Structures are given as structure tokens and as C-alpha cells.
Amino acid sequence: QLQLQESGPGLVKPSETLSLTCTVSGGSISTSKFYWGWIRQSPGKGLEWIGTIFYSGSTYDNPSLKSRLTMIVDTSKNQFSLKLSSVTAADTAVYYCARQGLVLVPGTVGPGSFDIWGQGTMVTVSS
Amino acid sequence: DIQMTQSPSTLSASIGDRVTITCRASQSIRSWLAWYQQKPGKAPKLLISKASSLESGVPPRFSGSGSGTEFTLTISSLQPDDFATYYCQQYNSYSPFTFGPGTKVDIK
Numbered sequence: 001q002l003q004l005q006e007s008g009p010g011l012v013k014p015s016e017t018l019s020l021t022c023t024v025s026g027g028s029i030s031t032s033k034f035y036w037g038w039i040r041q042s043p044g045k046g047l048e049w050i051g052t053i054f055y056s057g058s059t060y061d062n063p064s065l066k067s068r069l070t071m072i073v074d075t076s077k078n079q080f081s082l083k084l085s086s087v088t089a090a091d092t093a094v095y096y097c098a099r100q101g102l103v104l105v106p107g108t109v110g111p112g113s114f115d116i117w118g119q120g121t122m123v124t125v126s127s
Numbered sequence: 128d129i130q131m132t133q134s135p136s137t138l139s140a141s142i143g144d145r146v147t148i149t150c151r152a153s154q155s156i157r158s159w160l161a162w163y164q165q166k167p168g169k170a171p172k173l174l175i176s177k178a179s180s181l182e183s184g185v186p187p188r189f190s191g192s193g194s195g196t197e198f199t200l201t202i203s204s205l206q207p208d209d210f211a212t213y214y215c216q217q218y219n220s221y222s223p224f225t226f227g228p229g230t231k232v233d234i235k
Contacts, residue, residue, distance in 0.1 A: 047163075047171065047214055049224040062223040063128075096170055103159065103218060112218050113161035115182065117170035 022097030
């Protein structure tokens, strides 16, 4: 069955760039049936959507993070990645990658709910 | 942004109780709402999409209803495995997708 696994440094210094990769196994990332998303959860807090990418490379970004956010997809490695620049302590969180289904509405197609999640990886921003 | 609220924030219940959690959106999201269950140290698990569609493998004691701005998640008979935090999420608008603050269901 499809599995997602986040990887990357667990500690990032303030003002530096946080980089994470999500590796998809048990299925192809190169599908028109799903999108691929990032969500984070600060310690003891709720869930915040970061951004979503399609296998073609098109993205949907959270406006609050857009200026610092870069997402790419590497179909040859079945991976997608996140880079968040100029991090501060407020970016300390568990970061999840997840598969998003499609929303089909007459005239438009877009990302839907997050149906399969990675286990999450804790990233701490500290000097 | 579409703001999502949930009530109550915490709910104390006993095994066998019928439990209802409410989620409200700041504007209409039609039926584009999902419900997730999260246990400590684990990733959220999708329970319901499109307001009332039960995901494969989710016990039928879970059900969802509503449209527009008001939605409910109901657990018909609370089981020991159901003690967790529940989140709603709207996907009517991706600018941005937003989650509710969560409802913690704990043991009475």
C-alpha cells in the first residue's frame, strides 16, 4: 500500500532554510489522480497547511508562507520536497507530508482532503 | 481566509456514549469538509470527506453531516479506541486550506 516518509534535518538554525523531502513508496507520484501536500503542527497546537504540489510541478501555497516557500517534485525519485527560508522559532513543528485527493467540480479540478499521511518529522529551529 | 471553529474544545464522555462535535465555517464551503482523528504522537487519520463520505475501513459508528457553514461529526457509541483529538478541515478554498482548532475527546 502507499506510504509516505518525511526526511530531513531535525535542527535548523534561525534565519537558515528548512529543507524536507517526502518519499512516496508503493505507488507513483506521477499520477493525475492525486496531489501531494505539506502540513505542520506546532507543539501542542493545531494543524496548518503549508502547500500542495502536483506531479506536473504546479503548486498551491499558503499565502502566509508563500514568500518563504519553495516546493518541487522529482518524479524520477518519486519524491517531493519543501524548502522554507528565513526560519524562526515559530517554524518549530512536526512536519507531515500527505497525499491529497481530487475535488471534481464542473469546470474545475483541485486538491481535496488529505487521505494518506507520513508519520511526521520534528523540526526544531534553534541556535 | 475561511476560518474554522469547533465546539466543544474538550469533551468528556464514557464508553457507549453518543458524541457529537460541531464544526463551523466563516463562509459557505458547500460540502467540502473533512474530518480527521489524531492520537498523541501520530499523524492525523482521515475519517470522513465531502462532509459525509466515510473513508474505507472507518467504523460505521462514525458519521458526518452538514453543508454550507455548519457540520457535525457523530460517534454513535464511543469505543475505547475513539479517545483522541478530532479536527475538521475545509477544502472549498485553497487560499488557504484551513483546519479547525480541534476537539479533544477524553474519558469521563
